[in-house]
Amino acid sequence: MKFRLPFAVAFVAFALFVLLGPLQPYLRETGALTPFYSDEPFTAAFFQSCFACPWLGACLFTGCLVVIAFLQRWAFRLNDDWFGFCWILPFALFANYTRMGYLIYTTKATAPAFTPVLWTAVILVVLGVILGFFPRPKWQPRKFVRWLSAVCFVIAGFVAYNYSFRDQNFLSILRMKHAAEEGEWEQVLQIAREEKQEPTRAQVCLTRLALFKTGRMGDELFAYPEGSAPYNAPQNQWLRLMIGPLLYYHYGKLGFAYRWAMEDMVEYGERPAYLRYLHCVARLNGEEALANRYERALARTLFYKDVCEREEAETTSIRPLLNYTDQLDGDNGLVEFYLLNSFALSEGGSRELVELSLMDGLITKNLTGFWPHFMALLPTWQGHIPAHYQEAALMVAQLQGGSPIPDLPIAPTVQQRFQRLVDASARLGDNVANVAALRPEFGDTYWYYYFFVEGLKTN
C-alpha cells in the first residue's frame, strides 16, 4: 500500500493539474459537444457530459483512470513492484482525449474521452475473471523492477503532458466563446487583450462581436490585435464549426445560425451546443412549438437545463438587427466573409444595422457606402463621433480628393495625428518599412489598418 499510494496521488495531481488548469475550457466544450440522448454507450456519454462542470468531469475522468490502473494490478495479479507499469495505460487514455484539440468538433465518436476508458475497464474485468481460473503467479521482490516501473510512470506522464493539446489560440477561442455565451463581453475583450501571439480569425471575430455588443466598436476595434494565424489542425472550416451559429445568431442572420446548427447536428449528433442555438433561433423566430421541443430536449440533459434563461437579454440586443429584408443566399461555410460582405453591402435598417454596415465597409475597405452610412449615424452620436469613424472620415475625404467636411466635429487631435501619419509616411517612403515603423504610433488607427494591414484571410 505504501508504494501504491504515491503513484495514485501523483497521477491524480497530474491529471487534475492539466485538466483543471490549461485545459479547463476544453473540458467545458467537450461537455457541450456530447450528445446526451444518444443510444450509443449511454454511460460514457453521461460521464462525458459531466465535463460541462469541469471539476466534476475532471474528477470522474481521473477517477476512472485510477480505477484502470488498479484493475490492471488486480487482473494480472501484480505485486507493488510492478505497479508503476499499470499507469502507462491511464496516461495513454488520458492523452488520447487531451490530444484531440480541434478534432473534438469533428469526431463522430459519441464520447471519445470516456468510451475507451470504460471499454478498457470492461476488458480488464473480463480478463481478471478469466485469469482468476489460473494459478496466482509468484512475484519475487526485485528492487530494479520497482525503480524501472517508477521511471516508466514518470516517462508516461511526461509524454502524456506533451501530447496534450495546449494550443494557446485554441484555448483562447474556447474561453472567449464561453464568455460570449454567458454574455460576458468585457471578459471576451480582456482575453483578446491578454493574447501575446497572432490571433486566428475566430478570435478576431469574437473580439469584434464583443466590441459591437459593448458599443465600443467605433472607438476601439482597430486597437485590438489583428491576424489570421492558422488553426493548429488539419484544414477545415474551424471558425464555422466552433462559432458559426454563435456569430450568425448574434448578428441576426437567424436562418444561417439555424442552418449550421442543424447541419452540424446531422453530422455529429444531438449535441447541446447545437440544440442551444436551434432553440434560440426558434424562439426569436416566434416558432414557439419548435422552441419548446428543443427546450424539452435540453431539459433532459443534466447541465444544460437552464441554458435558455439568458436568452431574453440576448434577444433584446439582437432584435434591432432583424430589421432587414429576407433574401436567399449561401455562405459556403465562410462565415466571416459572408457577414462582412453582407453588412458592408447592405443599406438602411436600424441604427445598429447601419453601424455594422459602416464598420464592415471599413473592415473590407469598401468605402463606397461610407458617407451615406456615416451621415445616417451622425445624429445618433450626439456630438461624439467614435474615433475610428473620425479617422475614416478624414481619410475618405482625402482619398476622394477633398478636404474634410468642415461641419464635422473631427477632434483636432485626430486631425493632427492624421497629419503626422501623412508626414511620416511620406518621409519613410517604402511601404514595408512603414508597416514596422508606424505601428507603435498608428497601429491602433483605421489608417494603419487601411494602408498597411493586408493579406488577412477571412474565413
Next chain:
Amino acid sequence: MKGILSIYYSIAVVITTVVWGCAPSVPASYEEAEGPAVVSPDNFGATLPSNIAPLNFRILQSDASEVVTRLHTRKGGEVVAGGRDVSFEEKEWRTLLQEASGDTLFCDIYMKADGNWQHLPTQHFLIAEETIDPYITYRLIRPSYVTYEELTINERCLENFDERVIYENMRFEDSDQGQCINCHLPRDWNRNAQSQFHVRQAFGGTVFIDGDQVTKVNLKTDSTLSAGVYPAWHPTLNLIAYSVNETGQVFHTLDPQKVEVIDYASDLILYDVDANTVQHIDRTASEFESFPTWSPDGRTLYYISAHYTPRADNIDADLDSNYDSLHYNLYARDFDLQRRRFGPRRLIFDAESMGKSASVPRVSPDGKYLLFTLADYGQFHIWHKSADLWCLSLDSTDTQANVQPLQAINSPESESYHGWSSDGRWILFSSRRDDSNYTRLYISYFDKDGRAHKPFRLPQYSADSDDLLLRSYNAAEFLVKPVQPTPQQLRKAIKADAKPATYGGSALLHPETDTTAVRPTANAAERRRETVGY
C-alpha cells in the same frame, strides 16, 4: 410441502390484491368539468380504421393528481387506463375498434384535482368500416439542408408498433463516401412485391426490388439532365415515368421557411424496365416539368410544369432572386398503351391564374380524384407554410372549377407528400403542423363522397416518442404487404455496379410538333448541385 404451498398461495393473494387494487377504475362520483382535456397528440374526432394500432396519448393538464381514461363503445365494451400517459393494450384496443366499426368509440377522461374527481367532456373517435393497408414506408431524416447522416428507409406496420429498417445509408458510410437514399416507391401498393428507391453518391443508382431480387440501374444518360428523381410506376406496364431535375438549395437569411429547394431545369423521362431504355417525355427548355403520376388505367400521365422565361444569362442567379416567380400548373398527357407513346399536353389546373403553384399530383385508385399540394410558389412544398392539400375532381369536364382545399386536413403549416391507400379511402400525408419544422405523418379518412375527415397522427407506442425524435418522416407510401429483401440483400445489390440504361429518343407520338425548343443537355454536367434533404 403444505407449508410451502400455503406461502405461495399467500403471495399470490397479496400480488392479486395489490394488482387489483392498483388497477384504474372510473370514480364512483365526480363533477362535470367544462373544458376538454388537453392531450398530445390530439386525435379526438378523427376517423380511424378498425385495424389501426392504439392511439396512445398524453394528458397535458398538470393540475391533476390522478387521471383515469375510459374508452367505450355503444355495445358495452370498455377499456380503462390510468395515468397521464395513456396507453392501451393492443388486443383490448383492437377488440374495441372492431366492436365500434362503422360507429363511434367514446373516450371519457376523469381527473382528480384538489381531492375532487371531475369528468371532462366526452371525446370520440369515428371508426370507419374500411380497414387500412397494413404497412407504410417512409424515410427518416433530420430536416436538414445539405448534410445527411444516418438516413433510413423504414417500414412500419400500422396494425401495431413494429418498425424495421429496410435500408440505412450508413452501411457504406466512411469519411469520404456518403449515401443519400430516397424516394422509395412501391408498384401497385407492393401487391407484387415490386418497388424502387434511389441511392445517390457512393454506389449510386436506382434500386429495383422484385420479390427478393434486387438490381441496380444507372438511369443517367448523356441525353438526360440527371438520373431519375420523382418516380411514378405505370399501373399495368413495366414502365416508370420519372422527372429528371437539376435541383439546388438556397437559404433564407431570416424567413422561418429557412430554405428554398429550386429546380433550375427539369424534364420528364419514361423508363422501360424490361428494355432498360430511357426516353424523353418532355424536355421543353422553357418548361420545368416534374412529379409525374399515372391514372389508374395507365392511359394518362399527370405532372406539374412551370413556364420559365430566362431574364438573365445566369439562370441560377435569376431564379435565386426570383424564386417566388415560378408557378407550377397541373398538366396531363394521354398515353397510348399499344404504341407506348404520349399525346400532346393539356392543362388540367391553372394554379398560376390563382397566384398559386401546384405540386405532387396523385390520382385516387378509382381515378375520380387528383390530390395535390397548392402553395404560393415553387414545387418543393414541404418547406412552404402556405402548402395545403387540394383535391380536384377528374369526373368533371371543367377541372378548374372543381378544385377545393381539403379543409379538414389542412393546417397553417405545410402539408405535402401525400399518398392514397390501395382502396382510396385513406390519405397518408406529411405535415409540419406540430412545430413547423419536424414533419410528422398523418392519416385521414377520405369518404365515398370525396370528403376528407379529421386526420390522426401515426400511432406511437409512447406518447412522447414523436416529441423526442428530432427527425422528420417523409415521402411515405402505403403498402399492402411488406418489402421482401433483407438489408443484407440490398447491400449486396447496391455494392454491385449499376446497369447503365440506354437512351431511346422521344416517347412522344409527334415529337416534332410538340416542342419548339429542346433543352440543351451540355450544361447539365457542368452544374453541381447539393443533395436535397427534406
